[in-house]
Amino acid sequence: MPAPEGLRVADVTVRFGSVMAVDGAGLTAHPGTVTGLVGRDGAGKTTLCDVIAGLRRPAAGTVHLDGRDLTGSAARVRARHGIVRAFQRPAARPASPFGAPTVRESVQAAVRRSDPGPARWGRRRGTGRDSARRAEELLARVGIAEYADRCARDAPPAVAVLTQLARALAADPAVLLLDEAWTGLPVRRSRALEVLLRDLAAEGVAVLVACGALEPVMGVCDVLHVLDAGRVIAAGPPAEVRADRRVRDACPA
Numbered sequence: 060m061p062a063p064e065g066l067r068v069a070d071v072t073v074r075f076g077s078v079m080a081v082d083g084a085g086l087t088a089h090p091g092t093v094t095g096l097v098g099r100d101g102a103g104k105t106t107l108c109d110v111i112a113g114l115r116r117p118a119a120g121t122v123h124l125d126g127r128d129l130t131g132s133a134a135r136v137r138a139r140h141g142i143v144r145a146f147q148r149p150a151a152r153p154a155s156p157f158g159a160p161t162v163r164e165s166v167q168a169a170v171r172r173s174d175p176g177p178a179r180w181g182r183r184r185g186t187g188r189d190s191a192r193r194a195e196e197l198l199a200r201v202g203i204a205e206y207a208d209r210c211a212r213d214a215p216p217a218v219a220v221l222t223q224l225a226r227a228l229a230a231d232p233a234v235l236l237l238d239e240a241w242t243g244l245p246v247r248r249s250r251a252l253e254v255l256l257r258d259l260a261a262e263g264v265a266v267l268v269a270c271g272a273l274e275p276v277m278g279v280c281d282v283l284h285v286l287d288a289g290r291v292i293a294a295g296p297p298a299e300v301r302a303d304r305r306v307r308d309a310c311p312a
């Protein structure tokens with residue numbers, strides 16, 4: 060059987076009024092690799108990630124996963140096929156009569172919600188382990204087990220980012236999208252995050268990380284795509300991309 064192709068995004072265009080946020084951009088993210096999407100503030104990274112996750116409809120462009128055209132699919136359908144986005148911050152929710160959830164409850168809720176569905180039968184999860192145990196594994200995996208009983212809303216920024224990552228991992232992603240995951244992480248946490256992303260890639264996940272600067276992702280990515288004003292101006296191995304003069308002009312180190 061041929062190896063799965065992973066994520067293929069082509070010719071995506073998104074306009075906000077007169078602003079061309081993404082201008083014919085494309086990228087690939089293969090299983091077993093960590094791919095970086097780098098560009099300065101406003102380059103179009105978040106908008107392109109939104110398009111990939113199905114949270115924003117582009118004016119043009121296509122999104123394929125393993126050869127399957129998901130361009131017109133809703134976010135929940137893409138998630139069932141394995142395209143999972145880790146958000147930077149928890150989504151704002153109305154106050155619950157049961158009080159704000161703890162970090163553990165937040166991850167448990169994601170585990171319970173992540174029914175693989177027929178599209179993904181045969182993938183790793185779905186062994187019948189209970190959600191509580193799975194949540195504990197995920198908390199330990201992202202390194203926040205000691206914060207499990209803290210209120211998720213009041214957790215330190217680094218713990219909030221890692222809680223969102225644990226929630227995304229609960230869905231057993233084939234493609235994991237991380238937007239600005241390094242923001243606010245202390246050095247110890249960023250090193251651990253790098254190791255975790257490499258481990259996920261080694262398990263066959265296609266990891267796609269968006270970052271506002273080159274240096275934080277140089278050591279962890281196999282391939283970088285650099286966005287400038289919505290266009291991909293360079294793509295390739297990190298060292299090659301960093302040496303490109305257009306990249307030095309367009310992207311903070």
Ligand SMILES: Nc1ncnc2c1ncn2[C@@H]1O[C@H](COP(=O)(O)OP(=O)(O)OP(=O)(O)O)[C@@H](O)[C@H]1O
Binds near residue numbers: 075078080081099107
């Ligand atoms: N909802 C929106 N309405 C209008 N303009 C928007 C909207 N979202 C993004 N933009 C504009 O689109 C362009 C790309 O924004 P985007 O957030 O995708 O860039 P980015 O590379 O993720 O930057 P940042 O790291 O600052 O989020 C910017 O000019 C931004 O101001």
